[in-house]
Amino acid sequence: MPAWNEETTIGQSIRExxxxxxxVDLVVINDxxxxxxxxxxxxxxxxxxxxxxNMGVGAAMRTGYKYAQRMGYDIALQMDSDGQHPPExxxxxxxxxxxxxxVIGSRFQGNSTYKVSGPRKWAMGILSFMFSRISGEQFTDVTSGFRAVNRRGIAQYCDFFPAEYLGDTIDSTVMAIRSGCKVVQVPVQMRERQGGEPSSGPLKSAIYLIRSFFAFGISMTRRKTEPAGKDN
Structure with missing residues (x-):
């Protein structure tokens, strides 16, 4: 659970x-x-x-996955500390x-009521289309931070989860697919953040999604890696 200035939400998120x-064993990465x-x-x-x-959510997530690998966990999950991801x-x-x-939890699959609009919706739609093309799986929410991974996924993220916040979920997912990891989506419900201030407003969110296209392109030009070690 990465967290940056979430004093108004993290207590309730942990209680829930x-x-x-x-x-579950909870590790909070205080960024x-x-x-x-x-x-x-x-x-x-x-x-x-x-x-x-403050090193950014990418560095926080990589720290969490390295902890999971060092402690020998078979499964690691990531979820936000602002209450957006229902633990059920x-x-x-x-x-x-x-x-x-x-496994990526999708806000836009099944009976989800989560809505986005404007440029963000268009950009996410295009990204989902591109991911569906390269993976052969149907994607609708490639920027979701609600995820679960097995040992192979943990090893993959330890090696290739970008520390910088430049399309981190995009880059890491492209590299996972190109490394031979099986990546799928499952439908989940999500909520609006339950308090505090978002790390980025509408303009920054739009810029982030635009940068995500560049991250996708850069990832596609990288040399394919050998598949991460399979789980036992």
Missing amino acids: LRETAPW GSTDKTSAIAKSHGAFVIDLPF YIDVLIKGLEQADI
């Missing part, structure tokens, strides 16, 4: 996770927050890794790992 899935995010997460029983300064869908993501190495 504990109530719904008490069996250089300047508020009480770290202290609140610790007070709610989370194990917290404090990064020395964790079982749905894990179930998807029976047929894949990486």
